[in-house]
Amino acid sequence: MTAIPFKTAPSLRSNRRWALIAAYACLGIFVVFFLFPPYYMLVTSLKTNAEIAELASNPWIVTDGVTFGHYEHLLTESSFPRFFLNTTIVTVIVVAITMVISVLAAYSLARLRFWGSGVLATGVFLTYLVPDTLLFIPLFKIVGWLGLLDTYWSLVLVYPTLTVPFCTWIMIGYFGSIPRELDEAALIDGANHLQMLLKVFIPVALPGLIAATIFAFTVAWANFLYPLAYIYSESEMVLTVGTVTTLIKGDVFHWGGLMAGALLAAAPPVILYAFLMDYYIAGLTSGATKG
Amino acid sequence: MRVLPPLLRRKPAVAVLMCVPLFALILGLVAYPFFHALFLATLNKAETAFVGLDNFTFLFGRQTFWMVVRQSLLFALVAVVFKALIGLAAAHAINTIPTKGQRKWRGMMLIPWVIPPALSTLGWWWLFEPTYSAINWGLTKFAMPAVPWLSDTFWARFSIILVNVWVGAPFFLIMYLAALKSIPGELYEAAEMDGAGPWQKFFYITLPMIRNIIAITTLFSIIVTLANFDIVRVLTQGGPLNTTHLFATYAFRVGIESGDIPLGASVSLFMFPMLAILAFIILRNVRRRAASLA
Secondary structure (H helix, E strand, O other), rough: HHHHHHHHHHHHHHHHHHHHHHHHHHHHHHHHHHHHHHHHHHHHOOOOHHHOOOOOOOOOOOOOOOOHHHHHHHHHOOOHHHHHHHHHHHHHHHHHHHHHHHHHHHHHHOOOOOOHHHHHHHHHHHHHHOOOHHHHHHHHHHHHHHOOOOOOOHHHHHHHHHHHHHHHHHHHHHHHOOOHHHHHHHHHHHOHHHHHHHHHHHOOOOOHHHHHHHHHHHHHHHHOOOHHOOOHHHHHHHHHHHHHHHHHOOOOOOOOHHHHHHHHHHHHHHHHHHHHHHHHHHHHHHHHHHO | OOOOOOHHOHHHHHHHHHHHHHHHHHHHHHHHHHHHHHHHHEEEOOOOEEEHHHHHHHOOOHHHHHHHHHHHHHHHHOOOOOOOOHHHHHHHHHHOOOOHHHHHHHHHHHHHHHHOOOHHHHHHHHHOOOOHHHHHHHHHOOOOOOOOOOOOOHHHHHHHHHHHHHHHHHHHHHHHHHHHHHHHHHHEEEEEEHHOHHHHHHHHHHHHHHHHHHHHHHHHHHHHHHHHHHHHHHHOOOOOOOOOHHHHHHHHHHHHHHHOOHHHHHHHHOOHHHHHHHHHHHHHHHHHHHHOOO
């Protein structure tokens, strides 16, 4: 009888140690799998054209000296800065439109009941499930009718269909979790709806607001289908399409510039996540799992 | 049911007003385009005459179209299974190590999901480049044959799934990790006291506790994967010989590039029944979960 605790205690501990070793081994393999493509992009972007073209040396490391020439060329002699500016304009406007529409609607749907509000909330969720590839052709016609074809304003028009539903959905969740005692207190102090929204709901649900903003930013920054379908002039292009379609032309060994462009274009969302990842993950997981 | 404070009860007009922009957006840029797509699908290429279901019967008679259907389904199912497995394994591994280091590992693994897919796929395209492929360089170093990544049908399909798994697995990782964290630790402690090993704990505690999240995440991922565009467009543009086209890339080829908008709209609409069924199941799941939480 007394042997049992002595026998199980070490075996439990060794079980845990093995689990830990297996976990770290697993994580090591996964990190290599997830990080080798961006690593290789970085290495390529720092090589000289001669080294990229040459087949004998190890492609995974820079052997012939690091160069920032590809980045320099990109920033001074290509349309890349134009793409960056266009993307920034589109993204900032889309994020602003998205946040206004979804915060107003979420406040109303979370707190004020009206005829049809339940149906609308379900509609919001269903719209979130509509992918961009389902409606890009009829939207192409609509963009054409409005005279927005081949301008980045077409993106300002259509991106909110991708951002607003999810942002509204997570804001409903955050607003809904605010205790009603808080609004009652504000009402007794004589606050109106606007004051209540600005002074109570938005400050309390700030983490949700940040999560929604990051989501809208990411979608607007990363979309590829709409700009590819609606924009043809280099001066109107955004980063994703500009990098994929215009940087490929030119000399044969464009790979260094292409990789430099892809990395620079990906930098803003990556930096944003590095600082605000926790908010975003909290918003995402609550949005997908809360009713 | 609580009695609503007077201000909230009295002013449904304000509530409706606040939803007007949202309502206009859904109506004008989602619902209307959908019905317009149905209308477009019944027109001829010049959009001058009504042709009924001719676009659909034309597609049904084309071998390429059936190949697109098969490839889309194969792609979505295989990719989602691997994303789910890798996501679960990675989430489980992170949850096993001490809390202090978890954030760092999670952050590193989320990078593929944070880079816009069209751009990271460019990196993969370069990795698969026939002459300079750095992956093939590694394979030949270990005395393995070089692989024709994008020029052979099997390998092109393989590559597209590989890149999609790479982009999408971190999403599963996040969802699973959040679900794993919500399992009370006492359950595992009690199981350990009863002498349960790691596999028993996994199958009798972990899996049943996160079943719901697995279901919702998987269904959601099937929608996103079925509707994928960026990866195929950048990597193969549908080739070799149209064997890697998905609904979206084929619709783009037919509708935008070849200028047959009605036919392109028909191809896109083909996704709708599948998406509708998946959306219906997700909605039921989410509601049931909401009801069980309330």
